[in-house]
Amino acid sequence: MDPLSITASVVGISAACASVITTLKNVHDKYKQADLTVLAICSESSTVQAALAQVEYLLKQDGDAVVSRFQQQPVLASAFDTSITGCQMVYSCLDAELRELATALQQDGGLDRKRRFKTAWKQDTMLGFQQQIRGQVLALNTLLQGLQMESLGEMRRLLQSQQAQLDQINDNTASLRKQYPQSTVPDSIFDNSRSADSIFGAADSVLGAEDFAFDDAIVNSKAYRRAMALAQAQFDNAHRRDEPTAPVADTADSISSTGQVVDDDPEMTTSIAPEPAGLAWQAPSKYRKFITSTTPLDESLPRLSEDWASAFELKRADIDGRGRKELECQNILWEILQTEHLFITNLAIIGRLYVDPILNSWPQLVSKPSVFADRVFAHLAELREAHERHLYLPMLANWERNGAWATFDPEPFLDLIKAAEGTYVLFSRNYEYAQVSIRDEIERNHNFRAFIDSRRQHPWSQKLGWDNYLKAPITRLQRLRLLLAVLGKTTLHNDTKVATVRADSKLILLVTMCEDGVQEGQRRFQINALMDVLSAAEAARINLASPERRYIRTGAYPAQIPGLTESKTWKECIVTLLDNGLVITISASVVDSMDRKYEVVICEPLDRIHTSFIESSFKFRLFAGSRSTSLSSAKTLYPLRIEAIVQIGCKLWKVVIGFASEQERNEWHHHIVRLQKQIKT
Incomplete structure (x- = not known):
């Protein structure tokens, strides 16, 4: 799972998306009989392209962190795989349809240009692609939310709420694979054996270089770079907490002191007067x-349900001359x-x-x-x-x-x-x-x-x-x-x-x-x-009622607890780290008179907690009744010993927590040590 190869795949999809948009626009301009569905596909694809640009920015900003989250959170990795692979499949198949259209249009067969287009154009197929691309927009929105969420629970709930949409994309992808068996899109975005170039083929125009001038590399075009720069600027602004003092400006477009947009692209510098208003x-x-x-x-x-042109019953003559x-x-x-x-x-x-x-x-x-x-x-x-x-x-x-x-x-x-x-x-x-x-x-x-x-x-x-x-x-x-x-x-x-x-x-x-x-x-x-x-005394011990109290992280993990588990046996516990304390609870064997379903093992301020690594690892088999999805596939546990300075009888209270990965264990230890240092200072 290499961040560079994943980023390259996302860039490849975005470039293919841009190429399809350009191709369809040229189809629309050259063949006046082209259905206005073409414009709707272009509009939806522009939204997909903007979303992919934000995904690419996240990967370029810290690809290792994104991959690390995928490894720790298989649900997020699966959603990413479904969304991006589905996007690859849609645009690969749409590209194949456009190439087939180009071949059909180049054949004479005794028909004039208008009739050749009517014969070759597949309206139902294109409507199907339009609907699938709209579904990709929703999936990419969900993916962007999940990638930027810090709360694991919130991220899981988000993905669960969108499971029906992701399942639909999986079904659509499987259906497209059957309809287009020649497609080379891999089963997973994490399959590094094929590059984006091999998936989408050569960058040549599918409608012939003689008629259309869009065979330059899409990724290096000024319009594409402008879209990427704007997406990055907007992503940065979305994470600012202060009121913007000036409009967003990117590397390709800037806004002058008079409020006019200045563009170094000759295509965009021409001042265009607004069109006169249409009929009421x-x-x-x-x-x-x-x-x-x-x-x-x-x-x-x-x-x-109507698209724009259908709602206003526009004819071809109504849009002639419009850019x-x-x-x-x-x-x-x-x-x-x-x-x-x-x-x-x-x-x-x-x-x-x-x-x-x-x-x-x-x-x-x-x-x-x-x-x-x-x-x-x-x-x-x-x-x-x-x-x-x-x-x-x-x-x-x-x-x-x-x-x-x-x-x-x-x-x-x-x-x-x-x-x-x-x-x-x-x-x-x-x-x-x-x-x-x-x-x-x-x-x-x-x-x-x-x-x-x-x-x-x-x-x-x-x-x-x-x-x-x-x-x-x-x-x-x-x-x-x-x-x-x-x-x-x-x-x-x-x-x-x-x-x-x-x-x-x-x-x-x-x-x-x-x-x-x-x-x-x-x-x-x-x-x-x-x-x-917690009881009132336990809550007071960590000052839980303070408005400054913050959750840092929580999770369900197996633990060895003295007096509650036998040697080398594990019991699921809930570990909660606050900004000033640590709470470890287990399911109560008997619900008490206060209707509490959990038994508190440790509830102490962090200055009374000591953590240490146990170098050896344990083979682990999930115990019955566990709710921990993160450990369902774990074969080895990486333990962290937590000692609380609380006398129970004549012994210190020591708990060993098992984590599914060494990295997760290290992160918990790092958070505890960092917070302890902050408390001391």
Whole structure:
């Protein structure tokens, strides 16, 4: 598992993606009969390309750390493999289709150019690729979130919530392998035996060098370098905590003191005046139709399925003379509107399929239904109203004023952020509590578990689980950021570039605040959960009630505990490291009068803890009843002795913890020693 080879594969996919985009645009320009599906594929592929650029940046920034996480967290490695390998497969097969199209177009057969294209073009196949590429966008978004999460538990929950999407990509990849047996895409991205060049073939134009001038190396083109630089700049800005003092500028584009974008690419330096507004458009009623409290549950779900050109019933003559980038911008703006409608619909689904039955069912699904619903599904109704009022309806009004050729207006985005900022932060802080509460209720309440399963089978859910809908506000902000990034690098209008930077900078701050809110919510929930385990005296011993208390890391590991395990036998324990103390608990053999399910082995400040390595390693066989997934494949344990200066009888309390890898053991030891030094100073 080499970070350089993985990075090279990601770069190869991104280059192939760019090549496919360029090819399809030239198909669209040369063959006037080309379906407008081509433009939709190009728009989706631009989003994929931006996401791959961020993945590449993470790998280049610290590839060894990413590979180390893969080795420690097989679930994340599997998701990465599924997403990137699936992406390789889609673009490899799409490339094969385009080469086949080129061959068919070069054959005469007595047909003129127009009829040759109609005969060779496979509309259903291209629509299938468009849907699969859209699925890749969602998977890459999930992957980027997982790669940047510090909490192992949160990362696992994220991937579990997206398992249906990842399974679908696996199925699509397997189906493509059967349809295109000549494909050389490896079964795994971690297979280093083949390079990206061998997967995607030569970089020559699939439609002939005589007609098209895009045979230069895509990766070295100025447009590609500009996209990469912009993605890196945006990734850096997403991790800043201070208000940006200037718009984002990259190595290829810069913004002058007058607010105009200056580009060293001759293609981009030409000042282009905005096109005159199109004819006014009256949106059909379905564009204002959402699920309400009176919508029958058997009614079909309101969806906006048309692409931009179909929605406005555009003909070929309507787009003649328009530049490629202008058409792409309209598709991106339309995608923002469509996905905003879908987001509002998904929030309404939560209310109708989950909240209403919990409140109104008899017998009750949970104890204190109103309290449960208010705490778990807090702030979702407010977010739905804010998005509908401040972003969706103003964007729809913009289309109605300008017709098919709308212009980007940052004000709805800024109004949304201003109106919903506080609600988003509150939702983020409550997110950990909400999802853990639902999981706990599912685990202990058979009726609630059956109810949750039934919700997934409802036609409105489209077989998506509750967790997909609960996290919708967080993923929506990330999707908006990605779409704005693609819009900013696609548009030729200076005013639009400046406007997207303005909206994106505010959106970056909101995303950062939400990330901080999720972490704060996790900290509060973890501390409260630990409070339930410890007695008042134990909690006071490590000052657990302090607002400064922080979780560092936690995990389930086998342990040898004197008095509780026999020699050379192991019992699962939960090890929790705080910024000032260490807590080790095991499952209680008998639940006590306080209904505590855990027995505390060690709960001491770090200045009363001593750790030491045990050089020998142990062969290990997983004991019955273990919940530790990280040890399910471990054959050898690397032990760490933990001694607490607490007298029990006449002996010191010594516990030996076994870790699945030497690196994991060393990390725990390093964290404990580092925190002990901080306490002393």
